[in-house]
Amino acid sequence: MTRSILSGLLGLLSVVAMASLPSACESGGVGDPCLPEDEYDPQFAGFKVTEENIESRSFQCQTRICLVNHFQGRVSCPRGQEAPPTCKPGEGGCTDCRPSGTYAPDCDPAKPEQCLSGVCDAAGSFCRCGGPQDCPSADWVCGDNGVCTLHICRDNIKGCQDPTKSAEENEGKACCVPGTEDPVASPVCGQCAGDSNRNAEQAVYCSCRCGVAEGEDEDPNFNFCECPQGFECAEIRPNVGLGDKNITGKYCIKQGSQFRGEQDCGQVQGRYNSEQCEGSP
Template sequence: MTRSILSGLLGLLSVVAMASLPSACESGGVGDPCLPEEEYDPQFAGFKVTEENIESRSFQCQTRICLVNHFQGRVSCPLGQEAPKGCNPDGDANCSQQDCQESGTYAPDCDPADPNSCVRGTCNAEGSFCGCETAADCPGSAEDGWHCREGVCKLFLCRAGFTGCQDPTKSAAENEGKSCCVPGTENPVAAPVCGQCAANSDRNAEQAVYCSCRCGPAEGDEDPNFNFCECPQGFECREIRPNIGFGDAKITGKYCIKQGSMFENEQSCGKVQGRYNSEQCEGTP
């Protein structure tokens, strides 16, 4: 009952919020910083500089578009990190019970009427979320810290030596030795994360992740009914996602990007700030 009331309230708030948002042709807010939704996933290891990501329903942006234009790592964690150690809350020889703490939950929404709506586990009919019967239904192994507790997959990480979370508004010296955390919490991210590209490159968070708007269709396409925006001063209209016939064609095409920041190749990452691993990260150590 509580879940239904909350869902209804959120739905009402969403309608109100959407009514107050500008249309797609408006470019107000282009260049404002935004935090991609993926960063709220404790398993998310970060973006790859060879890829782009277009979040088309971001309530952080007046334009509803949070653009990740070939960026490496996590916006919320400038220096990256090695993966923290998973632990067993029922007893772990390498981590005290006090330090072994819950850090995340895996319970995506599902449809009880659809037996295939859960990639792992089964759909909980009462809560409409993907539950578990054993640790095998969870996204990682028990060694990684995943355990099935009361029908829900929960992640436990050892917080021994935890000194706090990195803050993107702080300096590298202030973030040194601190963990990547789920934004707004002190829950460490479970994955290894690359440090961001060089501060003087066009691929760091400030230059590559911000609110944008769709300013034109993909090359060779026509979309006469779409209200394209005009890029403000300091931005140029460039193709970010070509239409290759997969996904939503309405988010393919050209977007406003910072002048001179068009992605050329992974070498443009430069010297990585913080953690570097040649198998995972681009740039140089």
Template sequence: MTRSILSGLLGLLSVVAMASLPSACESGGVGDPCLPEDEYDPQFAGFKVTEENIESRSFQCQTRICLVNHFQGRVSCPLGQEAPATCNPAAPGDCKDCKLSGSYAPDCENDGECLSGDCDEAGGFCRCGTPGTDNPNCPTDWSCGEDGVCKLHICRDGLTNPDGSTKCQDPTRSDNEGKACCVPGTEDLVASPVCGQCAGDSDRNAEQAVYCSCRCGVADGEPDDPNFNFCECPQGFTCSEIRPNVGLGDPNITGKYCIKQGSEFTGEQACGKVQGRYNSEQCEGNP
């Protein structure tokens, strides 16, 4: 396992107490917008339209299920972005605004588990080596911080407002051109390239493909499960298979979920014209 220090994540988890959350069988809140937890990772490059994701412990949904039904990109970054330039604060070169984006430290119990041969046993993580250097014990473009933890710094030149704040995209606004993808609720830049969302009329954009849902049935071909209290889909939603049971993972999250009527996934070609960044090697749809 690795330890990734994600800004903003603790704030999300503290919003709602566990005791106040209803069980997954309740259908109230189906269709409410939700922001997948993966988007609080500054290295997360976004979802792929060829895949689905079922977040089964969402603190944002009454149903506890945040469904990502064949969606491309990040909900919080409608137009996507090219990967921002990295920098080293110890030797920033031409970069005038070099800021921390993320930290990385593999877990360990002894020196032999670390590439650097140096386990901080009190902290339980691998120290990366010489502070302030580009180091082979860190991922590409990362440097070793003074605390022995790998750090990724991003050059914000050209990505800030006159008051010094980051120009972050906002899914509630239409003026996102030229702005960066940021970790939700912060001004921390996302370090990865991100595909733009699929066309607004494709049924694969955030509004039509990412929202609170609930499990309404077992996977096709599976016997009924009398021990699971399935929900009934509200008006405007249909019960559709999202994840077949292929014998991997938790069988209790396989099967059918409530999705917006007419939003069934029909293939990559359904993405349509991509809104924003398009790269044929990474993104589905058309430029």
């Protein structure tokens, strides 16, 4: 599991938010913008338009639900990016070589054989690296602290993309971890067309659960919400017997924004790669 200081802070904030969870499912705040916590991971390449994501403990939403309804890319990086060049500190060729994520798989201290290095940190319960051979690839560095770190060269980066700015203003800028100038290490697809109902404004926002999955018996013990004006109750996650049953079913989505297929994406706004991105260039 990739570990980082930011993700640790987010986890703490989520725990604090859980302490104030409402006893009922409230519809207040439905439609408010939210930023999925996955985007604080510098290795996260973005969401796929063929999938949905339900963040059920969002500290940003009154409803505690941040819904990603078949959206492509990163909310924080509208135009996406190609994979940035990697670098290694002190090796030259890059004057601005910055860390972008760490790799330290979880392990059981009683079972050090779970780690490639054979060393499981007793205090942190994560695998310590003994050299570059214990890291994901040759681009990573095994630091003195026994943690694999990836570095990105920012020499030719003109700044970070901002979802509140125009496409012209974001042109040539990089994807960054929200609220920082830390570069995202992965290639990221550009968002779907603005009139596709699949861009961030139309597909990523606070929502609430308004009904059980199709074919399921009604649940009298769950306080479902009523969708406010401009929203409709639609099935987002069928119950296929995996995961938490209480987050399957129907959610409030913007009227007319049901997902019909990857063809919905339309012309991609920014980076397009036919092997990784839906839509068209």
